[in-house]
Amino acid sequence: MNTRTSPVSRFISWAILALCVAYLTVPLITQFDYSLRMRRNTLSFDAYSKVLAIPEGSVELRQTTRGVTLKMPRFYSSLAFSVLAGVLTIAFSTLVIVPTTYWVHLRLPRLKPVLEFISVLPFAIPGIVLTLGLLRTYSAPPFALTNTEAGTMLMLVGGYTVFVLPYTFRSIDAGLRAIDIRTLTDAARSLGANWATVIWRVILPNLRVAVISASLITFAVAIGEYALVNFLFPDERSFGSYLAAMGRNKIYEPAALTIISYLLTWGLVLLIQRIARGTSQPSASIR
Amino acid sequence: MQRTIPLSVRRTNWAWLGTAPFFLFALAFMFLPAWTILSGSFRDASGALTLVNLRDVFQEKILAAYSVSIQLSVVTALVGALVGTLLAYAITWGGLPRSVRSAVITFSSVASNAGGIPLAFAFITLLGRTGVMPKFLKTLGLDLYANGFSIYSLTGLIVTYIYFQFPLMVLIMAPAFDGLKREWREAAENLGGTTFDFWRRVGLPILLPSFLGATVLLFGNAFAAYATAEALTGSKVDVITRIISVQIRGDVMYNPNLSYAISLGMMVVLGVSVFLYVLLQQRTARWLR
Amino acid sequence: MAYLQLTDLRKSFGSTVAVEHFSLDVAAGEFVSFLGPSGCGKTTTMRMIAGFEMPDTGRITIDGEDITHMPANKRRVGMVFQSYALFPHLSVRDNVAFGLDLMRMPKPDARKRVDEMLDLVQLSIQADRYPHQLSGGQQQRVALARALAIQPRVLLLDEPLSALDAKIRDELRNEIRRIQLELKITTIYVTHDQEEALALSDRMVVMNAGRIEQIGPPAEIYNHPRTAFVASFVGTQSTLTGALTESRDALNLPGGQTVRFGTTLTHRSTGDSVTVHLRPEIIMLGEGADERNTFRGIVAQVMFLGSVVRLLVRADGHTLAADILNNPALRVPQIGETVAVHFAAEACHVL
Numbered sequence: 001m002n003t004r005t006s007p008v009s010r011f012i013s014w015a016i017l018a019l020c021v022a023y024l025t026v027p028l029i030t031q032f033d034y035s036l037r038m039r040r041n042t043l044s045f046d047a048y049s050k051v052l053a054i055p056e057g058s059v060e061l062r063q064t065t066r067g068v069t070l071k072m073p074r075f076y077s078s079l080a081f082s083v084l085a086g087v088l089t090i091a092f093s094t095l096v097i098v099p100t101t102y103w104v105h106l107r108l109p110r111l112k113p114v115l116e117f118i119s120v121l122p123f124a125i126p127g128i129v130l131t132l133g134l135l136r137t138y139s140a141p142p143f144a145l146t147n148t149e150a151g152t153m154l155m156l157v158g159g160y161t162v163f164v165l166p167y168t169f170r171s172i173d174a175g176l177r178a179i180d181i182r183t184l185t186d187a188a189r190s191l192g193a194n195w196a197t198v199i200w201r202v203i204l205p206n207l208r209v210a211v212i213s214a215s216l217i218t219f220a221v222a223i224g225e226y227a228l229v230n231f232l233f234p235d236e237r238s239f240g241s242y243l244a245a246m247g248r249n250k251i252y253e254p255a256a257l258t259i260i261s262y263l264l265t266w267g268l269v270l271l272i273q274r275i276a277r278g279t280s281q282p283s284a285s286i287r
Numbered sequence: 288m289q290r291t292i293p294l295s296v297r298r299t300n301w302a303w304l305g306t307a308p309f310f311l312f313a314l315a316f317m318f319l320p321a322w323t324i325l326s327g328s329f330r331d332a333s334g335a336l337t338l339v340n341l342r343d344v345f346q347e348k349i350l351a352a353y354s355v356s357i358q359l360s361v362v363t364a365l366v367g368a369l370v371g372t373l374l375a376y377a378i379t380w381g382g383l384p385r386s387v388r389s390a391v392i393t394f395s396s397v398a399s400n401a402g403g404i405p406l407a408f409a410f411i412t413l414l415g416r417t418g419v420m421p422k423f424l425k426t427l428g429l430d431l432y433a434n435g436f437s438i439y440s441l442t443g444l445i446v447t448y449i450y451f452q453f454p455l456m457v458l459i460m461a462p463a464f465d466g467l468k469r470e471w472r473e474a475a476e477n478l479g480g481t482t483f484d485f486w487r488r489v490g491l492p493i494l495l496p497s498f499l500g501a502t503v504l505l506f507g508n509a510f511a512a513y514a515t516a517e518a519l520t521g522s523k524v525d526v527i528t529r530i531i532s533v534q535i536r537g538d539v540m541y542n543p544n545l546s547y548a549i550s551l552g553m554m555v556v557l558g559v560s561v562f563l564y565v566l567l568q569q570r571t572a573r574w575l576r
Numbered sequence: 577m578a579y580l581q582l583t584d585l586r587k588s589f590g591s592t593v594a595v596e597h598f599s600l601d602v603a604a605g606e607f608v609s610f611l612g613p614s615g616c617g618k619t620t621t622m623r624m625i626a627g628f629e630m631p632d633t634g635r636i637t638i639d640g641e642d643i644t645h646m647p648a649n650k651r652r653v654g655m656v657f658q659s660y661a662l663f664p665h666l667s668v669r670d671n672v673a674f675g676l677d678l679m680r681m682p683k684p685d686a687r688k689r690v691d692e693m694l695d696l697v698q699l700s701i702q703a704d705r706y707p708h709q710l711s712g713g714q715q716q717r718v719a720l721a722r723a724l725a726i727q728p729r730v731l732l733l734d735e736p737l738s739a740l741d742a743k744i745r746d747e748l749r750n751e752i753r754r755i756q757l758e759l760k761i762t763t764i765y766v767t768h769d770q771e772e773a774l775a776l777s778d779r780m781v782v783m784n785a786g787r788i789e790q791i792g793p794p795a796e797i798y799n800h801p802r803t804a805f806v807a808s809f810v811g812t813q814s815t816l817t818g819a820l821t822e823s824r825d826a827l828n829l830p831g832g833q834t835v836r837f838g839t840t841l842t843h844r845s846t847g848d849s850v851t852v853h854l855r856p857e858i859i860m861l862g863e864g865a866d867e868r869n870t871f872r873g874i875v876a877q878v879m880f881l882g883s884v885v886r887l888l889v890r891a892d893g894h895t896l897a898a899d900i901l902n903n904p905a906l907r908v909p910q911i912g913e914t915v916a917v918h919f920a921a922e923a924c925h926v927l
Contacts (some may be wrong), residue, residue, distance in 0.1 A: 002356075005382030006482070013381025019393070020374045023450065024398050027409040030419040034412045055479070055574035100309035107302045118313050118567060123504070125321065126511030126530045126558040129550040132535055133320025136327065136543065224403045226514035231535055240514070243404040247518055255412055258405040269396045273389075470661035472630055476648045477655045478675030478726055486672070492665045573708055574664035 026038045028262060035255035047256035051075050078242035085229070085238070086222030088153065089160040090215045093168050096161060098211070101169070102203055106185060119169035123164050131228045134159055151234050159228045164221050168214040175210025209275055216272045220265055324554070327547035335383045340548035349530060349549060355441060357556075360509035363448040368502040370449070371456020372494075378457075379464035392461060395454035400408040407518035410447045414438040444516055451515075452505050459504070463497040463571070493574060500567035503560045510557060528554060579604035579762055580625070580730055585634035587620055594620040596788050598634070602764070607756055609765040609773040612783035613809070618695050618766045622732050625764060626655050638729050654728030658735040660715040662707040667897075668694070668718050669703045675726035693721040696755060713744035720752070724759065731756070731763045737772065749776060770810045774798060804927050807853045812886075814859070814896045817851040820844055828853070831892035835869050838922035852924040858888060859898035861909070864918025871896060872916050875909045889917055 039045035044195065058073050104111045125133075135157050138145040145151030161168075181203065187203045204211070226240035236245055243261070247254045331337045344350075378388040414420050414431075415438050421431045437443055467490055475485040513528035522529075526551065534546035578601030585598040595617035602608050610618035623629040625636060627648030636644045643651055662671050672693050676686040694700045707715055716736055723731060733752070737745045753776050755762050767773050772795040782789045782797060782805075784787050790802045791802055801807035809864040818827035826836040826851050833893050837852055844850065857922040864870045873891025885908055900906065909915050 005380070009380075010382040012542060013377035013383050016373045016377045016381075017383065017387065020292060020370065020391075020453065021394075024394055024454070027406075027413045027450065030413045030549050031409040034419070069440075094310040100306045103302070103305035108306065111306065115309070117565075118317070120561055121317060123507055123511075123564070124554055124561045126513070126553055126557065127515045128511075128531045128535075129324065129553055130317075130320060132531060132550055133324045134316070135535065136547075138322050143411045144523065158312070161312065162316050220400050224400075224405075224514075226403060226517070227532065231532075240404065243408075244514075244518060247404060247408055255410040258408045261405045265397050265400050269393060269400065272396070273393060416836060468659070468661065470657045471658055473626075473648070474655070474657065474661040474663075474722075475674070476628075477626060477653065478650050478722070479652070479678040480674075481649060484678060488677075489663050489665075493663075 016201065028259075031255050031258050035252060035259055038252040048260075051253050051256050051260070056194040070243040074242055078239045079223070079236060081233075081237050082223045082225075082229075082239035083219075085153070085156055085160065086219040088157045089164070089222055090218050091228055092157045093161040093164065093214070093218060094211055095167075097168055098204070098207065099199060101172055101176060102199065105181055115169070116173075119165050119173075122165050125162070127159075127163060127225070127227045130159055130162060131231050134228070135231060146232070156229060156232050159232075160218065160222055160225065163225070163228075164214070164218045167217045171210045171217075172207060175207045177207045212275050213272045216268050216275075220268050223264065224261070319553070324547045324550045327544055328551045330544060332542075332544060340544045343542075343545050344548045344552055348525070349527075352525040352527045353528045353552065355524060356510055359441060359444055359448065359526065360506045362380060362445050363452045363509045364502050364505035366445075366449055367452025367456050368498065368504050371501075372460050372498060374453065375457045375460035375464050379461055380467075388461075391457065395457040398454035399451050399458060403514040404445060404518040406450060407515050408449040410438055410443070410450070410519065414443065414446065439520045441524055444520060444524060444526070446520060447515060448509050448512065452509060455508060456501055459501040460494075460497065463494055463501075467493060496567040496570040496574075500564045500571070503564045505566070507560045507564075509558050510553070510560075577841040578602060579606075579639055579765075581635070581637045582621070582625070583637075585621065585624060585631045585636070587617075587624060587629060587631050591784050591917075595624075595631075597787060600781060600788075600791065602762060604762055605760040607753070607763045607765065607776060608781060609767055609777040609779075609780045610781045610783060611767055611770055611773040611810070612789075614768060616783040617786040618768075618781075618783050619734060622655075622734055622764055622766050625730065626653055626732055627651050645816045652726060652728050652732045654723030655732040656716070656719045656723050656734065656736045660707070660712075660739075661721045662715055662718055662722070662807060664707050666729055667704050667706055668699060671707070671718055672722045672725050674722060678729055679726065684857060689725055690721075693725045696724070696758075697751070712740050713743075713748055715917075716740065716748060717751075720755070722879055724755070724761070729762070731761050733763065733765045735767055736765075738767070738769070752776070758903070774810070782809065784809070801853070801927075802927065804851070804853075807925065807927060812856050814854045814856070814894070815851050816854070816894055817849060820846055820848045820850045824847050829892060829894070833871070835924070836867075836921040837924035837926050838920075839926065841926065848850055850926060852897065852926050853909040854919060854924065856897040856899040858923040859917050859919045861887070861895055861898060861900055861915060861917055863916045864920075868918045869924075870916055872914065875911050875913045875915055878908060878911060880908075887915070887917075889915060891917070 035047050036043040036045065038044060038050070052075060054076070055071055058071070060071050062069050062071055071077070094104055100256075101115065104115055122130075135146075137143070138151075138155055142150075145155050184206065185198055188198045193202070223239055226244060229238040230236070230241045230244070233241070236242060243254070243257055246257060328340050329336055329338065331339060374391065377383060378391045412418055414436075416432055418438070421436075424431055438446070471489050471493075472485050475489050476482075480488065511528065513526075513532065515530060516524065516526045517532065531546055531549055531553075534541065534543070534549070580600075580602040582598055582600045582602075586596040587594045588596075598617075598621055600608070607880070610621060612618045620629060627643070627646060627650075631644065634644070635642060638651075638653075659921065663674065669690055672690045673686050676689060681689070691700065691701075694703055697720055699714060699717050699721065702710060702714060707718070710718065716739075720736070737748055738751070740748065749772060752765075765773070765776060774797075778792055779791060779793055780797050781791050784805050790797060790806045792800075797806060797810055801810060807813055814829050816827070816829060818829040818835065820827055820835065820841060823840070824842065824844060824846065825838075825840045826834050828834055835852060841848075841850065871891040871894075873889040873896070874891045875887055876895065877888040879886040879888075880902075881899075883902055885902055885906065887898045887900065887909060889896045889898060896917060900908075
């Protein structure tokens with residue numbers, strides 16, 4: 001079709017592209033430039049070393065009443081916390097979504113519209129509203145989940161699973177549609193596999209791409225999320241809270257952190273695209 | 288025959304059981320919290336049924352916040368939708384090289400993803416009072432801040448939100464443009480139509496439901512956003528999500544039941560947009576089957 | 577004088593030549609099909625007539641008017657696409673009216689024309705349905721009505737039946753021909769299905785690798801293929817290759833058997849390698865009279881095709897396909913059985 005596009009529309013296309021690319025890159029370029037200006041009158045990576053430095057003695061294992069904890073500079077500890085939350089969310093949402101979606105595809109296709117409906121509901125529940133609802137439902141008795149570390153984490157992981165549900169569900173649903181699960185299941189069953197074997201050795205491997213791309217989206221959300229984690233863990237131990245605190249207190253470090261977190265996102269997006277080559281699926285957004 | 292009946296009943300029960308993990312999760316993390324908010328909206332502090340909370344939503348400060356959020360969402364959704372659609376057109380039908388297309392898609396994924404706090408930082412650096420752009424324009428004799436512009440304002444939020452809105456539109460509309468078959472264009476041409484006729488009578492009408500659906504999604508995306516506004520404008524601009532966050536934190540006008548009612552209002556607005564979105568999606572799916 | 581005239585067309589995409597040396601004269605009201613394997617250039621040629629591709633060199637005229645460089649939307653050449661290409665947001669009626677709207681035909685006239693067209697393709701009842709509510713066959717009828725509504729000077733059909741089920745395909749095939757004869761419209765039909773081309777066409781153009789192999793009426797193409805490609809592409813055939821005898825009216829197979837053919841190859845010399853092509857319907861079961869060629873062999877396969885039963889007989893290292901007309905009393909040989917087959921020398925086609 002390229003050959004039949006008129007020169008005028010091609011010119012307009014280039015112009016639109018140039019404007020949009022400018023809008024997308026100028027803030028990043030100026031931010032990068034700013035992040036290099038911590039030292040007066042010269043460009044330096046000082047802001048980055050401030051953020052990323054691991055001073056001697058800043059890493060130690062400590063015995064506390066809660067058990068052994070690892071102390072690290074805040075950049076690393078907060079990132080580690082959010083990565084942990086991300087990993088737990090990936091495990092939780094895979095466990096919650098894959099078996100049920102598989103089962104519905106296989107045996108209860110009538111329920112498909114119900115699943116689809118539930119999976120778009122998170123669009124109607126803003127993060128801050130879900131935060132309020134979760135806190136008011138589970139922080140008081142009879143649940144009192146916020147009283148324990150594990151309970152609070154469960155709330156966080158459950159909330160994150162809701163945030164990413166529209167994307168994870170769609171990804172896994174599309175994955176299941178793409179493979180003929182009925183035939184695969186029948187074939188595995190006829191070869192003597194039990195249900196656990198079918199899911200673990202036949203279905204999951206075939207859903208690898210779908211699960212991994214859903215996981216990376218989940219990861220991006222877990223690292224950038226602010227509202228829920230900040231209210232559940234007011235000690236600001238998440239990456240989002242750390243970023244917000246730096247923004248309030250520092251001048252050049254936030255600029256360096258912007259660049260670092262964009263690079264993290266770039267890495268994740270490129271990974272997603274490498275894995276789901278060719279399919280362009282909209283990804284989740286964190287605000 | 289008689290034996291098959293109880294067998295099939297038992298089988299059905301078991302089949303429903305297979306859906307338990309998901310429905311338990313949905314119950315615990317979506318429906319129960321939503322129920323807390325819904326039921327709390329109609330109760331007072333002692334738990335008695337009341338409509339006071341709903342009435343209290345209509346106080347000036349809260350209505351103003353709703354209004355700011357809706358303005359912000361409508362403007363950024365419309366601008367984002369238009370710009371995003373143009374860019375989606377450019378990379379699909381505009382005759383740009385294939386490599387440009389994949390680069391734009393990647394960049395759009397990043398931009399629609401990497402919102403939140405870092406985005407606010409970047410725009411403060413660019414457009415803040417002592418930012419790069421105001422300084423530069425001052426050398427040209429234009430003082431942005433003296434002329435009423437501020438990044439810490441509704442305008443500032445609009446400029447910032449557009450950064451993640453139009454890329455999201457690109458991600459939705461690029462596949463929609465791909466869905467327009469080359470044969471439709473050739474058929475239109477074959478029947479005597481010009482390129483303009485094709486877009487006016489075929490291309491745009493077919494894209495319209497996708498466009499409207501995506502615009503609604505963008506509206507909801509901005510309406511529900513919180514972190515960017517918190518990091519950028521904080522207390523200078525009250526968007527509705529910030530009002531709720533202040534309520535959770537238990538500051539000045541702490542009243543849990545009122546915060547339920549405010550949240551309910553948000554869910555109603557977003558519920559309507561999700562409904563519209565699903566409706567429009569279905570229409571597109573039917574056409575492009 | 578020819579109504580549609582294609583003169584020495586050539587089209588290349590990058591370094592690959594899609595079509596070259598393509599010349600064809602089509603008379604008014606004639607039904608001509610382009611037949612060939614995929615990638616042979618038949619679709620490209622049709623797209624040049626429609627104006628979707630511009631030829632590198634050559635000329636296209638309709639009724640004396642040179643349209644080689646005319647934009648597609650000015651040509652008034654109707655086209656039916658393989659994928660139907662109906663506009664999904666328009667009803668059947670609006671799809672058919674699309675071209676008339678663009679011509680700014682007055683509403684009442686357009687309405688009348690649309691009704692006529694829907695009547696012609698027998699879809700009047702479905703006029704207010706949408707494409708996604710119709711079956712594939714019905715959609716293709718709408719596409720046909722839409723192309724015919726603008727009263728095109730030439731009708732182009734690009735593999736219109738290949739997305740349809742076998743039964744619908746036959747039905748619609750007959751319908752296309754009926755409508756074409758009724759409207760006396762000059763038609764080009766692109767297909768890779770030889771049966772379709774043989775059944776429908778006044779004349780066929782068999783193409784291969786961007787070039788015309790042979791042009792002629794179906795019977796001529798089938799009975800007297802001029803090249804080995806045409807012989808093998810159109811219809812089923814068996815081949816026997818051997819050395820030309822001294823009398824130059826027979827060949828000796830490597831196994832020693834002699835095959836006589838009706839003609840004398842005066843322009844070939846003794847010992848030349850020669851191939852005879854045999855259609856399955858000329859090979860008969862049983863011993864033939866003396867002047868006929870008789871082979872003995874073993875039945876390798878039996879295929880029941882309905883009106884005929886096709887036997888594959890392995891004889892002397894060759895496989896011969898023989899069709900015997902079916903009738904309920906027929907005793908079909910079994911696989912592994914030894915049989916004799918024979919065919920007339922005159923029926924051999926030598927290339």
